[in-house]
Amino acid sequence: MKPVTVIIDYDAGNLRSVQRACAEVGLEAQISGDAADVARADRIIFPGVGAAGSGMASVRKNGLDRVLLDAFAAGVPILGICLGVQISLDHSEEQDTPTLGLVPGKVRRFQFDNPALKVPHMGWNEVRVTQPHPLLADIEPGQEFYFVHGYYPDPTNKSDVFAVSDYEIEFPCAVGRGNYFGTQFHTEKSGRFGLNLLANFAKWDGTC
């Protein structure tokens, strides 16, 4: 049977840009918020923008939390993007939200004490790989990706951090554990380097 890639729809933003970027690298993906579709998927993309509290509520309401945990346990390759990463940790400071817990750790708010710093962190910033990962295979120093966020993932274990970026502080921007990988940046809006990451995901078997 033909492998199925599902982009999870949980009322958290426009997912067609993710779908289009996947198409550009030859990965045909369907958008669905139906837990049964996600349960059948061979590959899952978990995107999203917006607030952790409402995002997590939609995930729960549709029973997607259960299928995501099952897929994670079953070794299905999962890619989280932006809010999709934040929801993958244990807890978010945003609206004090308990989240999925695929990766141990918290999501913290940038402190932005410096009044000259704009909120949120929006624009292109350098991504520095801190440990090799198949999805980051093509990234070289100096390559920038597109970010829009006010909170960042902070895994408990350093071993779950694969890349960092700087915005007043150094923060993790790519985290992963086993068959789960997530980027705080919008890989679908990050030009050719972002597309490379998606292409790597398209052929990833879920191991490091």
Add this chain to the structure above:
Amino acid sequence: MLSKRLIACLDVRNGNLAKSVKFVDTKDIGDPVSKAREYYLDGLDELVFYDITASHEKRGIMLDVVESVASQVFIPLSVGGGVSSVQDATDLRLAGAEKINVNSSAVRNPDLISQCAASIGEQNVVLSMDVQRVEPTAQLPSGYEIVINGGRKPMGIDALEWALRGESLGAGELVINSIDADGTREGYEINLTRMISEAVRIPVIASGGAGEPQHLVDVLTEGRADAALVASMVHFGDYTCSGLKQDLHNAGVRMRMAW
């Protein structure tokens, strides 16, 4: 560290590049999609489409343009011009626009900003403001006034107040377009841009007046802008996106230099 952004704006009328944009290479006239693709491949950081279609019936054409660009250009795409309802914003988002620019309609109906923010997310709502210089008065203490309808109608609203109000209503970004500087090619309105950028916490995009690379350097340093918007500079073929970014980089402005 966050890079400054180079943004190019394309005016579109009835699905074609507007005639007022005098492209040197005439075969490009009428094809916003290939122009967008060209800029994307040349390192542009973000793209803005402004729909100047007069007739409401033909506005659907813009959705096709956006759809087509969004499947070929993988950088943030912002669309504005005539957005007067949440439905307009939602339609453009579904077609593939990342961010939605609101301008005159938001001045007439400020609730549009908060409604759009609630519906598509604050970070995707760009408040574009056309501003002209005036003598400071009690009503216009900053010495800058908001104008609408393409600069034809002064509104008696102070520009700095409007920027702060837009931010508090949920705009995620501001475009500051100086009517005085627009088309002069003599440089951005540094004073205005800096005044607003220092007063708000959201990113500010400077627009209007760019004629040479040093103008971009000035507004991104002295003017405290987060991004510089260009149009005729690149459309006429005098400069390229990659060339401008190289000039900025050489002048010490942090830019995305690999793509």
